[in-house]
Amino acid sequence: MKTTKTQKYAAEVLGTFLLALLVRLSVAASLPLLTPVVAGLTLGLGVYMLGSVSGAHFNPAVTIALATLRKISTSDAIAYIIAQLLGGTLALFASNGITGLPAALTVMHTPAVALGEALGAAILVLGVSSVVLGKTPSEASGLTIGTALTLGALAASSVSNGIVNPAVALALGSLSFSYVLGPIVGGVIAAWGYRWIVRA
Numbered sequence: 001m002k003t004t005k006t007q008k009y010a011a012e013v014l015g016t017f018l019l020a021l022l023v024r025l026s027v028a029a030s031l032p033l034l035t036p037v038v039a040g041l042t043l044g045l046g047v048y049m050l051g052s053v054s055g056a057h058f059n060p061a062v063t064i065a066l067a068t069l070r071k072i073s074t075s076d077a078i079a080y081i082i083a084q085l086l087g088g089t090l091a092l093f094a095s096n097g098i099t100g101l102p103a104a105l106t107v108m109h110t111p112a113v114a115l116g117e118a119l120g121a122a123i124l125v126l127g128v129s130s131v132v133l134g135k136t137p138s139e140a141s142g143l144t145i146g147t148a149l150t151l152g153a154l155a156a157s158s159v160s161n162g163i164v165n166p167a168v169a170l171a172l173g174s175l176s177f178s179y180v181l182g183p184i185v186g187g188v189i190a191a192w193g194y195r196w197i198v199r200a
Contacts, residue, residue, distance in 0.1 A: 003053055005076070009083045011054035015046040016087030017094075019058050020171035023163075024095040027105065027172065036153035036162060044146020051141060055132075059165040060084050061121045061183035062128055065191035071132055088167035095171070105161050105174045113160040114178035118186030120156025120164035124148045125190040135198055 022042045026035040033041075047056040055072070057063045060081045067077040127148025130136040136144045149164070156162040160178070163169045164186075169179040 008054040012083035020091035040150030044142040047142035061187040065187035084167040088170040091171040114182035116159035117182030120152035121183035121186035122190035123152035125187040129194040
C-alpha cells in the first residue's frame, strides 16, 4: 500500500516528538546516559521504525539540506518542517507535564555557538547523505544516522548546547539565531560536499 502524505507528516510529528521529548527528559531529569547518546539511540530507532514512511528526517536542518539536493519536494519540505516544529512543541508541553522541571539550558547567540551547531549538524547530515545517496546499506541506516547524530552532538557540545536540531531547540527552550541558522548552514554544506565527494 502506498504511503500517503498524511502518514508521512504524522511520522515526522511522532519521530520529532520522541526525539525532542527524550532529549529534554535527559537534560531536565539527568538520565544515566549522556544526552548525545540518548539522542543518537532515539534517532537510530526512529530511522528503523519510520524511515520507510517519511525518511525519518525529524530535523528541519536535515529536511532543508535534502531539499537543496532535490531529494524532497519544496511542498513536502515545508510540510515536514511544520510537522517537526509541531513535534518539538508537543514534546515541550509533554516534558513539562511529566517532570515539571525546566530544561535549564543557557541560550547563547555567538559566532562560536553557531559554528559548533553547524559542525554538529554537518556530521549528522554526512551520515544522512550516505544513506540517502545509497552509499550505506539500508540495513545499517539507523546505526549510521544515529551514530552520526551522537558524534555531531558531542562535537557541538564543546562550544554550544549540542542540539543541532531547531525543532529540538524549540522543545528545550533554547531557540536562538545560532541554534537555527547554524544547523541549517552546516547541513546544506555537508550534503553538497558529500555528494561532490562521492559523485552521486
